[in-house]
Structures are given as C-alpha cells and as structure tokens.
Amino acid sequence: MNIAYVSIVPPNRLGAFYKVNNQMDTWRKLGHLCTPFFITETKGPNCYRLWKRGKALNPQLRLLFALYRQNPDVIYMRENHVSIFFQLLLLFFAKRIVLEINGNSVIETALDASVSIKKRFYHLLMRVLQPRSISRVLGCVCVTRELHQGVVVASQQNSIISPNSVPLKKDRVQKSGRSGHPCRLLFLGSPKHSWHGVDKLVALAKGLGGLFHIHVVGPSLHEARLDADICPTNMTFHGYLEKEQIEQLVPQMDIGIGSCALHRKDMYEACPLKVRDYLAYGLPLLLPYLDTAFVESAPDWVLTLPNVEDVFNSSANVESVRRFCENFQGIVLSDDDIAEYVDSHLLEESKLKVISSWVNDAKQA
Structure with missing residues (x-):
C-alpha cells in the first residue's frame, strides 16, 4: 500500500515521535511505501508548520496539496477531531483516513471542562465532532479494547484492536539479571x-x-x-x-x-x-x-x-x-x-492486512 502518515508532533511528545518512526520503519520493511507528513514547529523535510493566530492562511494547506499529489491509498493519523485541518481532510479524503485511537478525547477534555469557558467549549465541541468524525473515515485502529467499546464500536464498522508495539532489535540494552539487594x-x-x-x-x-x-x-x-x-x-x-x-x-x-x-x-x-x-x-x-x-x-x-x-x-x-x-x-x-505481546513486526503486519482489506473493499464499493 501507499501510506501517508500524518502526525502532529509537539516538541515535548518524544514518546509519540518515537512510536511514529518505529511504525513507519516497520511498514517499510513489510514492503509498503510510507511517507511522513509532520505538523510541527521543527524545520525539515516533510514538515509543515502549525497555524498560528494572526496568519490569514493556514500553512497546512500545503500539506493538503502534497497529499493530493501523492494520492495515497491510506492516510494514517492519530485522532484530532477539533482541528480545522482535520475537518478539511475529512472533506477531501474521508474514505482514505484510518484513525488511530489512543484515548477517549471526550472523557479527557471533560476533566478540564470546569477550568475555563474555553475548555468547556472545547469539550462540548469534542462531544459533537468525535462520533461524527469516526463515522466518516475508512476505519479506526484502537490500542485497547476499552477504547474500542467506549469510543468506536457504535460509530464505525471498520475497526480493530491493535495494541502498541516496539521493535525487538538484536543489539538492544537489557537488564543484567543481577541478584542480591537492593x-x-x-x-x-x-x-x-x-x-x-x-x-x-x-x-x-x-x-x-x-x-x-x-x-x-x-x-x-x-x-x-x-x-x-x-x-x-x-x-x-x-x-x-x-x-x-x-x-x-x-x-x-x-x-x-x-x-x-x-x-x-x-x-x-x-x-x-x-x-x-x-x-x-x-x-x-x-x-x-x-x-x-x-x-x-x-x-x-x-x-x-x-x-x-x-x-x-x-x-x-x-x-x-x-x-x-x-x-x-x-x-x-x-x-x-x-x-x-509486543513485537512490532508481528503486530503491525497483522494490522496492515486488515487495513488493506478495508482499502480493497472501498475500491470495489
């Protein structure tokens, strides 16, 4: 498959950045074409700046044109229902998007809803947009069964449960197996x-x-x-x-x-x-x-x-x-x-087989 990986990578989310790169490396080793599209303040190839207040045009429009030129089979991304960019993606590429669900955004935004009017509004917007967005995309990948039952199952027929994974490199650091106290x-x-x-x-x-x-x-x-x-x-x-x-x-x-x-x-x-x-x-x-x-x-x-x-x-x-x-x-x-339980080669291969079946079914529909 030709996969475009769209990822918002804040500078303080190194764990998420590490996961995204490991996923792409594994997909390439499995024979898929995978191109990253990073939405970040970091400069570099395939990086697109965040939309700051005061700018008339969203710099992420460049990303939309880049996706149009690449014409991927799948646009894989972590959920981000509220952003204007994601709503534009839904408008043009809804049936190519596969959302990775890592948390229940409605519950998480509810924790801060009482802090300010802005956060309350954000929570209410999330309650409206989350089920609407999930129902429109090609499919969803949930990292837990709890998220699958609580977030996705009522809105999206194409969904799977696929836990996080890591590559098991032969030269990785391991515990020594020491004994004694402490x-x-x-x-x-x-x-x-x-x-x-x-x-x-x-x-x-x-x-x-x-x-x-x-x-x-x-x-x-x-x-x-x-x-x-x-x-x-x-x-x-x-x-x-x-x-x-x-x-x-x-x-x-x-x-x-x-x-x-x-x-x-x-x-x-x-x-x-x-x-x-x-x-x-x-x-x-x-x-x-x-x-x-x-x-x-x-x-x-x-x-x-x-x-x-x-x-x-x-x-x-x-x-x-x-x-x-x-x-x-x-x-x-x-x-x-x-x-x-954790080998990314085994778990990602299984996940991509399911996503490939969604793509084929969508093309035949």
Whole structure:
C-alpha cells in the first residue's frame, strides 16, 4: 500500500515521535511505501508548520496539496477531531483516513471542562465532532479494547484492536539479571500526568523497606508534587533523562512498574509504550491496571494489581509485590517470552492486512 502518515508532533511528545518512526520503519520493511507528513514547529523535510493566530492562511494547506499529489491509498493519523485541518481532510479524503485511537478525547477534555469557558467549549465541541468524525473515515485502529467499546464500536464498522508495539532489535540494552539487594524497580513517567500515580510509589517504597529501591525517571520530586520530607530513602528521582541515559540505568534494574492511577481519568485498560520498552529491556512487569496485551491471560512474569487509589496501602498487595520481585529479580525476559505481546513486526503486519482489506473493499464499493 501507499501510506501517508500524518502526525502532529509537539516538541515535548518524544514518546509519540518515537512510536511514529518505529511504525513507519516497520511498514517499510513489510514492503509498503510510507511517507511522513509532520505538523510541527521543527524545520525539515516533510514538515509543515502549525497555524498560528494572526496568519490569514493556514500553512497546512500545503500539506493538503502534497497529499493530493501523492494520492495515497491510506492516510494514517492519530485522532484530532477539533482541528480545522482535520475537518478539511475529512472533506477531501474521508474514505482514505484510518484513525488511530489512543484515548477517549471526550472523557479527557471533560476533566478540564470546569477550568475555563474555553475548555468547556472545547469539550462540548469534542462531544459533537468525535462520533461524527469516526463515522466518516475508512476505519479506526484502537490500542485497547476499552477504547474500542467506549469510543468506536457504535460509530464505525471498520475497526480493530491493535495494541502498541516496539521493535525487538538484536543489539538492544537489557537488564543484567543481577541478584542480591537492593532489588531495583524502574518507573518511567512524565510530569503533570496525575494518572501515572507517582505519588503512590511513596507508600510502596515504605511498605517494601530498605531491601528494595524505586527509581523514578521523568518527573522530578518537585514536578511530582511530593515533599522531600515524606519520601523514603529507598526512592530516587532522576528527573527527565534522554533515552540513552535511561538505557545506562537499565542493566542495573530488575522490575518495571506501569502507570499506577489510570482510574483518575476513568481508564482501567491501557497499553503504554513504556511497558513495551520494559519488556524489550527484559524486565518483568508490575502493573496496577489491565494491559491490553494480557487481557486473555497474563504470563507469570506479569503481576497485575487492582487499579484503585489505595492499591499500595494494602499490606497484602505490598507483600505480593515483595514475593514477585524476589521470584523474578534475576530473570531476563527473552524474545521468545515477549514477541507475541509486543513485537512490532508481528503486530503491525497483522494490522496492515486488515487495513488493506478495508482499502480493497472501498475500491470495489
């Protein structure tokens, strides 16, 4: 297929940028023509500037003409229902667009709707445009079953569930498989995301005690809104680290911790990229939520805990974490262990076969 990948890439969304590039690389290796169209302030080939206030013409009109010239079979993009550019895309290319659904925009905008009239209006606009947009496109790819049931299924017949994935490179960094104390748990997060639940890790660290050490990458102590006086000595906040710096930590880590408070935005299932990275690093998983990859059944190297506010205030849950860490500290997960859950070659190939069938059906209609 001839695929145009349209992506809005803010400078602070490096994870999304990493995912987009990995997807395109995989699609090309599978024999598809894939051209990126980045909407960003960064200058470069295939980059199109954002529309700023005061400019009479939208610079993204150039992108529309570029798409017209390329004449792709599929325009693949993450959902962005409110933008004028997306509504123009729907006008000209509706039955070529495949939307990737990574969140429930109606619920997420509702969280801030009371902050200002502008945000309230944005939420109301999203409630109108989301189902309308989804019903008009060629199809939708949902990264979780929860999103499929809650966002897409009522509006779009062409839809699949395809969790996030990562390439399993042969030369990638992995944990060393060390033994001994302290057992080190790695948490990758971001500032200003309350649903990551960094604050909950304080109770876990205190409950586990000095033979365990939690390393938090992403938010600093200040950004996590935690007082240094209440944080135990077996917690270390590294702040923001580049990927190369994270990989310097990985060999000394033993267990990966997923998001701890998805319930704060009414989510109970997810498939975050950081958890796929943990698996690629060979780290067994501590998950206080349901991961899409393990809905049917979870391997013994995954510990799933309740997605509730007081999850680590429970002595029984903390004891489960302790036993899990002791059992899997020295285990390095292999490609054979994880490929069916996260390997981008396997998962993206399956997804593109379905999208190709949508394209063929649309051409015959």
